[in-house]
Amino acid sequence: MNRRARIEYGFGLGLTGALLLVALAPGLFAGAPDSVDIARRLAPPSSANWFGTDETGRDVYARVMHGAGTTLGVVGAAVLLAALIGGATGAVAGFFGRLGDMALSRSADALLAFPPIILGVVVAATLGPGAVNLTLALGIIYAPVFFRIARASALAEGARAYVEAARALGHGEWAVLLRHVAPNVLPTVLLQCVILFPLALQIQAALGFLGLGVPPPTPDWGASLQESRNYLTAAPWLAIFPGLALLWAALAALLLGRGLQSRG
Numbered sequence: 688m689n690r691r692a693r694i695e696y697g698f699g700l701g702l703t704g705a706l707l708l709v710a711l712a713p714g715l716f717a718g719a720p721d722s723v724d725i726a727r728r729l730a731p732p733s734s735a736n737w738f739g740t741d742e743t744g745r746d747v748y749a750r751v752m753h754g755a756g757t758t759l760g761v762v763g764a765a766v767l768l769a770a771l772i773g774g775a776t777g778a779v780a781g782f783f784g785r786l787g788d789m790a791l792s793r794s795a796d797a798l799l800a801f802p803p804i805i806l807g808v809v810v811a812a813t814l815g816p817g818a819v820n821l822t823l824a825l826g827i828i829y830a831p832v833f834f835r836i837a838r839a840s841a842l843a844e845g846a847r848a849y850v851e852a853a854r855a856l857g858h859g860e861w862a863v864l865l866r867h868v869a870p871n872v873l874p875t876v877l878l879q880c881v882i883l884f885p886l887a888l889q890i891q892a893a894l895g896f897l898g899l900g901v902p903p904p905t906p907d908w909g910a911s912l913q914e915s916r917n918y919l920t921a922a923p924w925l926a927i928f929p930g931l932a933l934l935w936a937a938l939a940a941l942l943l944g945r946g947l948q949s950r951g
Contacts, residue, residue: 689949696946702939710755717752720906721745729922739924741914747924751932754906759936761818761901762887765825766880772826773833774876780834781841782864792838795831803828807890811899818901821894825887836879840872881944885937892933908932 709716724744732739738747773795780788798806810827814820844850845868853863894900895909896916903910908929915925 692946692949695942696949699939699942699944699946702935703943706755706759706936706939709752710759713752713756717749718746720749720753721904722749729918731922732924738928739922741922741925742918747911747928750906750911751908751928754908754911754929755932755936757818757901757905758888758891758908758933761822761907762825762884762891765822765891766829766884766887768822768826769829769883770833770876770880773830773835774837774872776830777834777837777839778841778864778869778872781838782845782868783860788838791834795834798827798831799835803886803890804893807894808897808899811894816899816902818905821891821900824894824899825891828890829883829887832883833876833879837872837876840875841868844868844871878944878947881940881947884940884944888933888937888940 713720722745724740727736727740727744729742730736730740730744736746736748738751741747741750776791780791801809806828807824810824811821814824841864850863850867853867854860858866891900892909892912895907896913898913900909900913901907903914911929912926915922915929918925
């Protein structure tokens with residue numbers, strides 16, 4: 688890893704660590720996110736309210752801090768769900784091949800043919816708003832990507848000499864897959880989790896902006912952007928600070944992913 692890559696990796700680790708701390712313990716940094724003060728409705732940023740207040744007088748800073756756990760929790764769970772489903776089916780399809788591989792590959796191709804945001808809108812609108820349904824929608828969107836990654840890796844690993852040696856020693860096909868092939872496919876899948884995180888974050892925010900995400904009053908960065916749409920001129924801080932939070936999270940994942948790729 689060169690010097691630039693080390694700097695990016697270290698910076699990404701620092702941003703990610705700070706982000707996780709805020710997501711796991713927002714109460715250390717901000718007060719209650721749902722405290723209403725109509726008298727301070729749409730107040731600009733000040734020493735009393737660092738990020739200003741929204742249309743009901745709630746502190747935007749508190750909602751951004753507490754929204755980190757909601758937003759990152761949904762995206763993280765969705766990416767892991769997609770990795771589990773897509774990675775497992777991809778590894779099985781790539782290792783065993785035959786008819787099942789063809790059927791699963793064509794299904795993945797059909798899902799990948801849709802732009803992620805269009806597929807997300809369709810799935811999220813069908814399931815309805817809510818954190819669980821949003822997680823499922825994002826998982827469905829990105830499972831085919833993990834399927835392709837895991838399938839290609841399993842195909843490559845299945846052709847290696849150590850697989851033939853394991854078979855020659857009398858190990859069954861499932862034992863070879865689980866004990867030998869899967870551990871070598873797993874690092875590629877985990878790296879893809881970090882790489883896809885910023886993309887999933889964008890889709891989550893877009894669905895939240897369209898009203899298909901986490902319903903109010905739960906603090907969420909995408910929902911905060913949706914709530915700010917009628918005040919972009921009068922109170923731009925309602926959109927600026929949740930947007931900067933999304934940029935922070937995306938940059939952290941991007942730098943961390945590039946650093947991990949360089950280390951690999």
